[in-house]
Amino acid sequence: MDVNTLKDLLQKIKDGTIKIDEAIQKLKLLPFEDIGFASIDHHRHLRRGFPEVIYARGKKAEEIIAIIEKMADKEDNILVTRLTDNKATSIKKYFPLSNYYPRSGILTIEVKPMEKRGKGTILVISAGTSDIPVAEEAAITATFMGNDVKTLFDVGVAGLHRLLQKKDTIISASVIVVVAGMEGALPSIVGGLVDKPVIAVPTSTGYGASFGGLSALLGMLNSCAAGVTVVNIDNGFGAGYAASLINRL
Numbered sequence: 001m002d003v004n005t006l007k008d009l010l011q012k013i014k015d016g017t018i019k020i021d022e023a024i025q026k027l028k029l030l031p032f033e034d035i036g037f038a039s040i041d042h043h044r045h046l047r048r049g050f051p052e053v054i055y056a057r058g059k060k061a062e063e064i065i066a067i068i069e070k071m072a073d074k075e076d077n078i079l080v081t082r083l084t085d086n087k088a089t090s091i092k093k094y095f096p097l098s099n100y101y102p103r104s105g106i107l108t109i110e111v112k113p114m115e116k117r118g119k120g121t122i123l124v125i126s127a128g129t130s131d132i133p134v135a136e137e138a139a140i141t142a143t144f145m146g147n148d149v150k151t152l153f154d155v156g157v158a159g160l161h162r163l164l165q166k167k168d169t170i171i172s173a174s175v176i177v178v179v180a181g182m183e184g185a186l187p188s189i190v191g192g193l194v195d196k197p198v199i200a201v202p203t204s205t206g207y208g209a210s211f212g213g214l215s216a217l218l219g220m221l222n223s224c225a226a227g228v229t230v231v232n233i234d235n236g237f238g239a240g241y242a243a244s245l246i247n248r249l
Helices: 003-015 020-027 044-048 061-073 085-094 129-144 157-164 167-172 186-191 208-221 236-247
Strands: 078-081 099-101 106-109 121-126 148-152 175-180 198-202 228-230
Touching: 003 044, 061 078, 061 085, 078 129, 085 099, 106 129, 121 129, 121 167, 121 236, 129 148, 129 175, 129 198, 129 236, 148 167, 157 167, 157 186, 175 186, 175 236, 186 198, 186 208, 186 228, 198 208, 198 236, 208 228
Parallel strands: 121 148, 121 175, 175 198, 198 228
Antiparallel strands: 078 106, 099 106
């Protein structure tokens, strides 16, 4: 239940178009609904401005479907992350209008029209093509949360002219998400070009000495460009979510 739905319910009580007992039934499952294997936080949209997000890893397809059904009953838009192709195929049989993005493992279902809440443009940049799955996770998350999103892919430091050629696009963004593996240098460069928030996302892309993304993470944490903040390794979702919250201000 979001703020607008709650306002509508309260107005109907005031106007007498809905009985109090009926309204209580609608509110009874706030703040959460226990369905045995999961406790669904129906109150999250009211608190945070976006419904609970379903993390698919470790869940069976039938469990994800059950959670989606309960959330859809409350008119929550659905965002599922870290989904495999096999689970996505099972889910799409139940929800044929869902959209699945196999590269990033995200599935979305728009139960009701998405409200545009972003006040500017979020730009998602990836250093290399190997970083695109994480970058796409960030971009889809930010888009689904009601933002205008642009992307620049494969513009890493190995060919810096590719990035500088897009300087106007970079400068015009309100919030920038920069996704990079290897040594994780790209966020520092972008941070030195703009006066906007830069969210750095280290990826596990790289050879043995990258330690599964730890080198990129430490490099980003040690950025010499002020204003660069860092999320966890491969956490495109977290970056897209944070960028969305910033873009609402």
